[in-house]
Amino acid sequence: MGFGQFLASPEIKLKVVTYRDVFQNTAQETSRFGEEYEKSSAVIKLDPKDIAKLAIKDGDTVIVKNSSGRVVVKAMKSDYEDSHAGIAYMVNSPWSNSLVPDETGGTGVPKFKNFEVTVQGAKGGKVTGISEIF
């Protein structure tokens, strides 16, 4: 790692949209605690421009946090044709849910699909395991 660890990694603010994925859902049916479930859940999909801003590579781990929580997940380049810089995608999972704010305006419905986070390279930090989320 060497020199890099003394430099602060750039940090950017992003909006997160969550979605469903059939492969992750399949893994969940088999086991909430399995490797497959973590692999398909603990991921954030970023626009190539945001990946560049973060000075990370496709597949590096990143710290995603806000006032509700903090998780380390894998950053992946999204494969959408249209640029969506400033917006990141996370599959609906305990990892995304640990970042959903508890504000509801009294409606009983949190903002599951639309919340803000800051993202920063984790410099090789390990992905948060499901049992560590709590």
Next chain:
Amino acid sequence: MANVMEIYQLLPKTNCKECGKSTCMAFAVDLLARKVSVDDCPPLVNDAKYKAGYEKLSEMIAPVSGVTDTGLIVHEDKCIGCGNCVVACPVNVANDPLGAGSGKAPTSDKVIFKVEDGVVKARNVQECRRFGENRILCVACIDTCPTKAIEFV
């Protein structure tokens, strides 16, 4: 077997869009998947300077149409078992209108696609409309697949 780059190299590479695709690369991809044919590229057919490319491509793309070598591949790791191809394939519809053709589990052995253990299994592939005497450029299973799990090479 040809790959996309090889095909691309033989195209005019001018991105003229006359074929209706945005780039020659896009045309190459579709050509590989047999969604279009070599003759769908007007400059390639009409312009003498692309004659060599045209001939080479016609040779590369043609041989697959043999009835035995159907070239249908299901990428099982991508398939989600949604059954879109099962219900959309015209052969499935013709041979099993009340089962597969109506959205339900196939009730006939003469279908091409069937979902088993969550992924599609292809059989009777010789029945596929892309092959045989009256072949047509059917893309029903390719276009309806959400994960691009079906490919013809």
Next chain:
Amino acid sequence: MSEYYVCTGCALLCDDIEVETENSKIKTVHAACRKGVARMKGCSDPLECTVDSENADIDFAIAKAAEILREAENPLIFGHGNSSSEAQKLSIGLAKKVGAYLDDTSSFCQGPVIEAILQDKLKTCTLDDIRHKADVIIFWGADPSNSHPRHLSRYSYFPRGKERQRGWEEDRTAICVDVRKSETAVICGDNRFYQIPMGGDAEFMDALLSALSSKVPKTSFGFDAKRILELANVLKKAKFGVICVGLGLIYSLEDLEPLFRLMDKLNEVSDFNLMPMVGQYNMRGFNHNLYEEAGYINRVKFNSETADAEHGPDFSVVEALRNKTVDAALVIGSDPLSSLPLSVSRYLAEIPLITIDPCRNLTSSKAKVTIPCALGGVESGGTAVRMDGVEVELKKILDTENLPDAEILRKITEAI
């Protein structure tokens, strides 16, 4: 191999599933999608019967669960999306008996839409109607290719039906409105995909409304008016239209008014129905059962003396946990520690917690009492309600030592 079973992987409840068994395990599943197969083959870490993390026999666990509920002032009973209707009815009875908060996943999912349907505020139809008649299908904030994999092939796009004999290319138009180009959007095609910004749904609906009224559609995000007018034209010409409403739309709307307005207009100019894309296999069943019993679809608190129900956001699982108004919880067929914001669900770990589920999950790992139940539709039968409100009979395929969820609830109720 001649009998058909029902898959409980999602609220489509596909009823054309054949299975091959070997050594009382499911070996091969036919016709179900990938996630349905995973559901039917069962999980790799089954729940054990425990009290305070020690293995316990079922009678002791049931007695302990009854004790927790008896002693609590304000217990919460939550879950039900993956429970049979029989279990749900017993849950309602139990909640009455102990004066509990009672809620289900619809509280933060499709609840508002189902409520409007049950109150006749939204026109709806069955999935079979869609297969036989629908010519214009809109997936709005919904990506069935991931959430309900067989939706398009069984009902909404590809199959032939009575009035749709010629196949999807000629007979049906599928349209997708979403904030991202989902797999479903790709199938609908670029011409038929309307990508809107996050939170832009209400505005887009009103713009579409203008277009349907032959006014110029305007949005603050500058959506191409021509394309909206084009869409309005397609919708006007529909003989039998459907809007399949997903969570993306529901979460984006402050209230359902824009949806009501659009549906009213669409039914003025043509014929449109709404289909709620319910996730868990019997969430709609819970809404029906509670509605019949108490006049509300979710979010109630029963008074143990009068058995009257109070209803409102304050009695939702989210507010109850957020405001810490409950002091014990029974979770059945659900994993709120995974599916709710951690900031809300964390409180569950601080109170006496009971889980009933076939499998281990995050919630069970924090529970004081865990009781394994039979897997619905595989190890136990019962009834469930499909996303369109049609009741479906589940059949048992395999034997198990675990009791069905309904049986466990009956025993707990008796022990109180």
